[in-house]
Amino acid sequence: MFDQKTELFELTTKQVYFFDLDGTIYLGNKLFQGVYDIIDLLKKKKRYFFFLSNNSSKSTTDYLKKLNYFNLKITRENLILSQHPTIDYLKKNHYKKVFLLGTQSLKNEFENEGFELNEEDPEILVLAFDQELTFERLKKAAYLLQKEDFPYIATHLDNRCPTEQGYIPDAGGIAALLYKATEKIPIVLGKPNKEMLLFKLNQLNISPKDAVIFGDRLYTDIKMGKEAGVTTTCVLSGETNIEMIKNSNYRPDFILNGIWELLEEFYKL
Ligand SMILES: [Mg+2]
Structure with missing residues (x-):
């Protein structure tokens, strides 16, 4: 075989x-x-x-800096992060106003791509590896998901992320918190x-x-x-x-x- x-x-x-x-x-x-x-x-x-x-906790620019640690000499054209198919999906479906559960680094990338980050009147909820998550924002996301058929996507749903000290909750862990409150499951665009x-x-x-x-x-x-x-x-x-x-x-x-x-x-x- x-x-x-x-x-x-x-x-x-x-x-x-x-x-x-x-x-x-x-x-x-x-x-x-x-x-x-x-x-x-x-x-x-x-x-x-x-x-x-x-890993969508970093913008493409910041992720490239991380890879520079290995001196790989690659450019952003050589990198596919889970936010890339996610951004592609948002553009194809003409979403403009986005509630992004994500880090400041990722928010910068979304704004550079032309999206309006909006927590009050968004058209879609995008869940990423939000290492700066607060309970306040989690609450807002939960309220949104209780609106009928509110669009909901995720960059990825890995349950946990390995770090030097041990595992930490990844995007799938954050999605699990929201699932417990709303029973909604996002469409996943990454691996x-x-x-x-x-x-x-x-x-x-x-x-x-x-x-x-x-x-x-x-x-x-x-x-x-x-x-x-x-x-x-x-x-x-x-x-x-x-x-x-x-x-x-x-x-x-x-x-x-x-x-x-x-x-x-x-x-x-
Ligand atoms: Mg691997």
Whole structure:
């Protein structure tokens, strides 16, 4: 089932490369071997590449600063955060006045994108990873959701976020508080919604079969890739091992020990 020696060549033929970050490109403060060379190589070969994160607690500008810690030399064009498909959705559906449960950093990005942040008379509630949440704002959000069919979306619904001291509640935890009061569930635009990949492929006018995703989580990265119709590669450098793959409904097309094995495949050409 996992005899893939000859087929790995396929991974060098794609037009678009999507990479999860944590567990795939780095783990904590440690960047995996080969990452700089892969980026250089994809640039030289004029392939598109994007790094993905559900974390919407920071604006794209601030997230790039975080990535600069690793000296990755990538630009905002190479980054897909869960607020990007969310903003795409809001624009496509002509929403202007937004109640954003989000940090000041994220609010800045929404304002730069032309949205009016409005807590009194909004057209839609957008839930993000609001690390500056107050009970007052939670109350306002709960009141809104009790209006019939009030539009409600979320950048992502990860339950918890790992930090150095332990887990903290993520956007899914905040959504759970609102659910207890209102029984409303938001539409999710980030992982594992395939829109996180498809909105970008649509912008580029490239077919999903010409794209590949590398990720370490079966129930987000691999699930999303399969549903979007892109080639899926699970790396074993994060939270997944071979046993988990055998027992999962989300079987990747390829398995690599880590991202460095993609580089080795390119070197064989
Ligand atoms: Mg990951």
